[in-house]
Amino acid sequence: MYKLVLRVFKPQTLPQPEFFVPANQLVQPATSVFYAKLEETLQSFAFATEVRRLCAAAYSDNGRGRPGVDPAVYFKMLMVGFFENLGSERGIAERCQDSLSIRCFLGYDLTQNTPDHSTLSVIRSRLGVEVYEQVFVLILGALQAHGLVKGRNVGIDASVIEANASLKGLVNRQTEEVYWEYVRRLASENGVDPKDSDAVRRFDRKRPKKMSNQEWENPNDPDAKIGPTKVGATDMIYKPENTVDLDTGAILRAEVRPGDEADQKDLAAHVLEAQANINEVQALPPDSLTIKSATADKGYHAVPEMADLQAEGIRTVISDPVRNRKLENLSPAETKVVRRAKRSARSKSGKALLRRRGRHIERTFAHILDAGGARRTTLRGLANLNKRFKFAAAIYNLSQLMRELLGIGTPKQWAAGTKGLFWFLCSYFVAGWSRMSGKKCRPAGNRKPSWHPSRQILTSWVQDMATPLWRPRRAFFNYRLISTGC
Numbered sequence: 001m002y003k004l005v006l007r008v009f010k011p012q013t014l015p016q017p018e019f020f021v022p023a024n025q026l027v028q029p030a031t032s033v034f035y036a037k038l039e040e041t042l043q044s045f046a047f048a049t050e051v052r053r054l055c056a057a058a059y060s061d062n063g064r065g066r067p068g069v070d071p072a073v074y075f076k077m078l079m080v081g082f083f084e085n086l087g088s089e090r091g092i093a094e095r096c097q098d099s100l101s102i103r104c105f106l107g108y109d110l111t112q113n114t115p116d117h118s119t120l121s122v123i124r125s126r127l128g129v130e131v132y133e134q135v136f137v138l139i140l141g142a143l144q145a146h147g148l149v150k151g152r153n154v155g156i157d158a159s160v161i162e163a164n165a166s167l168k169g170l171v172n173r174q175t176e177e178v179y180w181e182y183v184r185r186l187a188s189e190n191g192v193d194p195k196d197s198d199a200v201r202r203f204d205r206k207r208p209k210k211m212s213n214q215e216w217e218n219p220n221d222p223d224a225k226i227g228p229t230k231v232g233a234t235d236m237i238y239k240p241e242n243t244v245d246l247d248t249g250a251i252l253r254a255e256v257r258p259g260d261e262a263d264q265k266d267l268a269a270h271v272l273e274a275q276a277n278i279n280e281v282q283a284l285p286p287d288s289l290t291i292k293s294a295t296a297d298k299g300y301h302a303v304p305e306m307a308d309l310q311a312e313g314i315r316t317v318i319s320d321p322v323r324n325r326k327l328e329n330l331s332p333a334e335t336k337v338v339r340r341a342k343r344s345a346r347s348k349s350g351k352a353l354l355r356r357r358g359r360h361i362e363r364t365f366a367h368i369l370d371a372g373g374a375r376r377t378t379l380r381g382l383a384n385l386n387k388r389f390k391f392a393a394a395i396y397n398l399s400q401l402m403r404e405l406l407g408i409g410t411p412k413q414w415a416a417g418t419k420g421l422f423w424f425l426c427s428y429f430v431a432g433w434s435r436m437s438g439k440k441c442r443p444a445g446n447r448k449p450s451w452h453p454s455r456q457i458l459t460s461w462v463q464d465m466a467t468p469l470w471r472p473r474r475a476f477f478n479y480r481l482i483s484t485g486c
Contacts, residue, residue, distance in 0.1 A: 032101035034411045038079070039105055041402055045142040048072035054134050058126045069115050073106050074123045075135065075391065077115065080105075082395040083411050087373035089124075093117040124387060132387045136254065136394040137280055143250050143401055144281040150247040151278035151290040155357035156270060157244075157297060158263050159365045161256065161385065162376045163224035163236040170216040170226075179216070213260045223382040225259030230375075238382070239263075240374075240389050242364050243274040246295060246353060249360040250400055252277050254393035256385040264302035267294075268309050293317055293344075295353045303330070307337045316341045317350045367399070368392045371410075 042048065048070075055071035080102055081092040096102050096114040108114050143149050170179045177185070184194040187203045194200060211226045211234065218224055224236040237259035243252045252274040271294050279288050294314050298321040306316045318341050327335045344350045369375040372392055379385055399409035 032104070034408070035101050035105040037406060038398075038402065041398070041405065045138075045145065047075075047138070050138050051075055051135060054131055054138075055127060058128075058131070069119055069123060070107075071123065071127070073115065074120065076106055077120065078388075078391055079395050079398070082368075082372045082392055083399075085371055085373045087376060088378040089117040089120040091373075093120060124384065127387070129383060129386055129390070132390040132394075136390050136397075137277055139394040139397050139401075140250065140252070140277060141281040143248075143397055146401060146404055148245075148248045148250050148400060148404060149252070149278065149281055150245055151252070151275070151282065153246040153293045153295065153353060153356075154252060154271060154274055154291055155244050155246045155295040155353070155361050156241065156267070156300065157357065157361040157365075158239045158241040158257070158299075159369060160228070160230045160259075161238040161240055161369065161374065161389075162229055163218075163221055163238055163259070164376075164378055164380050165218040165221040165224045165236040167211075167226070167235065169218050169220055170211075171219055173215055173217055221380040223258065224380075227259040238377070238385055240365075240369070241270070242361060242393065243270060244357075244361050244364060246356045246360055248400075249363065250397050251364055251393045254390050256382060256389045258382065263296075263299040264305055267296070267300055267302060267305035268312075271309060271314065272312075289313065293353060295350075295357045297357075301341070303334045303337055306341050307333070310337060310340060315344055317344045317353050319345045319354075364393070364396055367396050372396075 051072045052070070059068050077092050077096055080096055081087070084095055086092050086095055093114065093116055096106060103109065103114065106114060140149065168179065171177065172182055175182065183204045184200055186207070187200045188194045190203065192199050192203050213225050216226065218236055221236065224238065226234065227237040229235045229237060239257040239259055239261060241255050241257055244250065245252055253270065255270070271291065275289060275291050276286070278284070278290055279286055284290070289312060291314055294309055295317040298319050301318050301321055306318065309316050320338065320342050325338065327338065330338065345354065368389070372395075374389065374392055377385060377388070379388060403409040
């Protein structure tokens with residue numbers, strides 16, 4: 001039986017190790033070309049040189065000890081985490097250690113060890129939030145060089161990040177009791193046996209309660225707040241917020257806010273911060289104002305904030321959450337502000353901006369949070385989350401730049417592009433065969449051949465497959481920019 005198996009196939013075993021292996025004989029994965037193109041894009045605006053200059057103040061130059069890890073390598077590893085949907089630093093370090101194409105992208109050969117996850121943590125704590133902000137502006141300047149920053153119509157929205165903390169670890173701020181100790185004490189005061197866990201849980205379900213951030217906190221992550229998640233459940237959360245250019249889809253400002261903070265808080269200040277980034281990348285005076293409109297959903301409807309924006313000459317396209325608002329209860333100035341915002345939201349141009357807001361801003365959250373490994377964070381603390389989220393927004397802008405230059409912005413799109421090319425060539429081959437068979441093999445007379453129905457089905461299938469490929473190139477890429485491409 002064993003000899004019969006050997007005749008059918010040869011079992012796969014490890015070959016005898018060799019002393020020397022040529023580099024051109026190493027297996028290259030399908031995404032190796034993508035990371036090579038990503039490196040070319042980074043070199044086009046001297047990313048590594050500028051990053052080393054921005055991070056030089058955080059490193060010692062006294063010559064003692066071994067040299068530190070190149071900060072450009074650190075930021076490249078975070079790019080790998082974004083493109084490979086890896087949220088933890090351990091996962092990023094393991095992926096960089098295993099992949100040949102990523103080793104080449106980082107500048108490491110097979111004999112060198114890539115940075116460990118503890119090294120990533122040390123570099124993250126060493127660099128301040130202002131460094132990540134400067135790196136964000138650096139990549140935004142690269143988009144400006146290719147005309148991807150207009151700065152006229154901006155949109156703002158927030159989403160949810162699940163914190164690395166649980167509700168089970170909550171502690172009462174006043175009594176310092178753990179949640180279930182607090183519930184057992186209340187159950188004992190109401191005549192329920194605190195040792196009966198089932199009775200205590202029934203008591204907890206029936207009693208009127210409200211988890212307040214003023215009464216409870218998680219000692220492992222005090223910055224995390226109690227709030228609803230994306231699916232409606234209650235958990236410890238943060239709120240990421242993006243300010244996006246509605247004409248190009250580029251992120252102009254990114255920040256992580258506390259989970260219990262209202263969306264409309266400091267709306268005018270956040271829009272003006274985005275204007276400051278626009279002025280920096282467009283080399284304009286600090287007091288310049290290029291933003292003409294600010295678009296947001298109903299959660300950002302706040303009369304004082306909209307009044308500050310309208311005083312700066314910025315049009316507020318924000319729908320009123322109250323259908324029949326009693327304007328007589330407002331002052332004349334507030335009534336004027338509400339009517340302007342309602343008139344802008346109901347106009348034809350305002351509705352177009354609201355549609356663009358949903359398309360561009362939701363796309364940023366889909367890439368950064370859902371496809372970039374940031375929906376459930378592994379970090380703790382508002383400062384650490386701001387560092388990671390700001391650079392994730394910068395990587396999203398970088399992928400937008402690659403889409404403009406190459407038509408593809410993620411490794412999955414690049415790998416899928418080879419399949420699309422295969423179907424493109426097959427479609428042309430089958431279309432040519434069907435045409436040749438239709439002209440040369442048609443029999444005399446009106447009688448149709450027996451294979452005529454099959455040829456009609458095949459021809460219609462080829463037309464359905466090849467029709468999108470005949471569209472103009474620019475329209476084809478615009479269609480692809482609408483989808484997430486994950």
